[in-house]
Structure formats: C-alpha cells, structure tokens
Amino acid sequence: MKHALSLALAALVLSGCASHKPEDFKGTWINQHAIDVASKGTSLRKALSENGPVLEWRIDVDQQKASLSNGFEAADGHLVADKNDWQVTFDAGQRESLSMDGQELVQAPGKLGGKQVFERSSAPSNTPLGGAFEKALYQGYLGGNWKIVEGPGQGNYAQFRDDGMVTGLPGPDRYALCLAGDCATMSGENDSLWLEREQRGSPWIFKRDGKTLEIFQAVNRAQPNEMPQLAAGERRWVLEKQ
Known part of the structure; x- marks a missing residue:
C-alpha cells in the first residue's frame, strides 16, 4: 500500500511539473544564455553561434502564431498544441518543438540547431520582433x-x-x-x-x-x-x- 501511494505521489509531482497552461507560453522570449556568455567578455560571434541561432521567439497562443528572429531574418509559423509541447510549422514544412521547463522556454534540437533556452522578456508588446533581444544584448555586452x-x-x-x-x-x-x-x-x-x-x-x-x-x-x-x-x-x- 505504501509503495502504491509513493508511486501515485511521484506521478502527481511529475505531472504537476510538466503541466503548463497555454498562457504560460505567451509573450516574447529571448536567448538570455547567449547574452550571458558573450557578456563574460568573449567573441560575440562565437557566443551566438554556439548558443543560437534563434535569438528571440514571440508566441501568440490566441492567434496560433509563433515568430522567431535570428537577428537578421524573421519567420512566422503556425502554432499547434501537442500534449504539453507546442509544434511550430513554417511554410516550408519545417517544424520546431517548444516546451516549458520551469520558467524557461525550451526549443528542442532540430533543423535550427541544438537545444536552446529562452527567458521571458519584459519589453513592451509593441517592440519590433528581434528588438527585445537586441536591447538586452546591448545592455549586457556593451x-x-x-x-x-x-x-x-x-x-x-x-x-x-x-x-x-x-x-x-x-x-x-x-x-x-x-x-x-x-x-x-x-x-x-x-x-x-x-x-x-x-x-x-x-x-x-x-x-x-x-x-x-x-x-x-x-x-x-x-x-x-x-x-x-x-x-x-x-x-x-x-x-x-x-
């Protein structure tokens, strides 16, 4: 009985950690880790290439839309829920998977590089796509x-x-x-x-x-x-x- 109870509690804890509401994904997310690495005083190019190439995500759950920026180009994708993850499909058929890990947005390894982690930005909602990352980078790096x-x-x-x-x-x-x-x-x-x-x-x-x-x-x-x-x-x- 104790063993069964322990398993039930463990399952409850794990499901609680993995479960996120759709609104948890909404907003602008920036690749703060790339900024932190660069701000230690290293090469900017190296920091971005090793921790990118995606620098910013903007997610609109209500409109089922997700946009990304690499600092030069932007792309809009269609957002579809997949259990606790979200799949973003772009016009060319490319797909990227997004999930939440605590308070961080995680992009799974795929065609756009390895695992990438993003933090929520407090930039105003009318900030142009890519602008939130750029502002944070300029503050942190220079x-x-x-x-x-x-x-x-x-x-x-x-x-x-x-x-x-x-x-x-x-x-x-x-x-x-x-x-x-x-x-x-x-x-x-x-x-x-x-x-x-x-x-x-x-x-x-x-x-x-x-x-x-x-x-x-x-x-x-x-x-x-x-x-x-x-x-x-x-x-x-x-x-x-x-």
Missing part, C-alpha cells in the same frame, strides 16, 4: 562606462546605449552590432559593428577580450566583382570597461 585608453578622445569615457546611441566616442553617434546575415558573411570569423553619424557610416571590426574592447578599421580584401571580405586593419581605439 553597457556601462568604457574608458578610451588609446585613440581619438583618449582619457574620455564612451557609453554604448541600448537604443543604439553611442556617446563619448569622437565621431559616431550611433552603432549597431552585427548579429547575422550579410554583415556576418562579409566579416568572416571577425566580430563587426556599424558606426555612423548623421546616417552616414561604415563597418568596423572589433575584438572583445574580457574588459578590453579593440576597434579596427575594416579593410576589404575581396576583388571588385566579389562580395566584400572584411578584415581588421589599423586599430583606431582601445577601450576598457570600468
């Missing part, structure tokens, strides 16, 4: 004060804001980190960002090592009729996070 220890403005402090504004760095007033797409293809294994002022700018190569950030001019090594292949040229700035 947030805070950066002292310019070499290059124009030496001795000053630069700040990279989560809205894409940069202050204290002589010249540019806006920036954007390259997450995926053509900019990633052109920069190869290098990390790159876009710096501009008054809507005129250019790509730069950067290297993050702990609290040190180096920014280099981007040199195109491709032939005129080829896709640009950007490499690090002359170093323009060295910044240290305070």
Whole structure:
C-alpha cells in the first residue's frame, strides 16, 4: 500500500511539473544564455553561434502564431498544441518543438540547431520582433562606462546605449552590432559593428577580450566583382570597461 501511494505521489509531482497552461507560453522570449556568455567578455560571434541561432521567439497562443528572429531574418509559423509541447510549422514544412521547463522556454534540437533556452522578456508588446533581444544584448555586452585608453578622445569615457546611441566616442553617434546575415558573411570569423553619424557610416571590426574592447578599421580584401571580405586593419581605439 505504501509503495502504491509513493508511486501515485511521484506521478502527481511529475505531472504537476510538466503541466503548463497555454498562457504560460505567451509573450516574447529571448536567448538570455547567449547574452550571458558573450557578456563574460568573449567573441560575440562565437557566443551566438554556439548558443543560437534563434535569438528571440514571440508566441501568440490566441492567434496560433509563433515568430522567431535570428537577428537578421524573421519567420512566422503556425502554432499547434501537442500534449504539453507546442509544434511550430513554417511554410516550408519545417517544424520546431517548444516546451516549458520551469520558467524557461525550451526549443528542442532540430533543423535550427541544438537545444536552446529562452527567458521571458519584459519589453513592451509593441517592440519590433528581434528588438527585445537586441536591447538586452546591448545592455549586457556593451553597457556601462568604457574608458578610451588609446585613440581619438583618449582619457574620455564612451557609453554604448541600448537604443543604439553611442556617446563619448569622437565621431559616431550611433552603432549597431552585427548579429547575422550579410554583415556576418562579409566579416568572416571577425566580430563587426556599424558606426555612423548623421546616417552616414561604415563597418568596423572589433575584438572583445574580457574588459578590453579593440576597434579596427575594416579593410576589404575581396576583388571588385566579389562580395566584400572584411578584415581588421589599423586599430583606431582601445577601450576598457570600468
């Protein structure tokens, strides 16, 4: 009798852990683990490739719709319940499986990489798809004060804001980190960002090592009729996070 009771209690506990209401899945979910890894001061490209490629999910259970972003492209899928999981089917027939593990959204291994874990975002509901992840990444990866220890403005402090504004760095007033797409293809294994002022700018190569950030001019090594292949040229700035 005791054995039967123990089994019944165990089954109850397990079913309680696995059961989630549909509304538990609703909202915007970001790949916070990729941000945390990158924020330790490592290569952004490496952190995203090893923990992505999906950076954000937006789930609308009422409309049976799930959208994802990889930082460059977005895709909308049809959401269908499957026991305690949800299946997302895209136009090309590709399927991805989503489930809840505690307070985290888990994407099962599939065509879009291995297991990926997402945390709920508190970004406003009108935030463009991919914007919640980008804002959190900018805060985690480049947030805070950066002292310019070499290059124009030496001795000053630069700040990279989560809205894409940069202050204290002589010249540019806006920036954007390259997450995926053509900019990633052109920069190869290098990390790159876009710096501009008054809507005129250019790509730069950067290297993050702990609290040190180096920014280099981007040199195109491709032939005129080829896709640009950007490499690090002359170093323009060295910044240290305070």
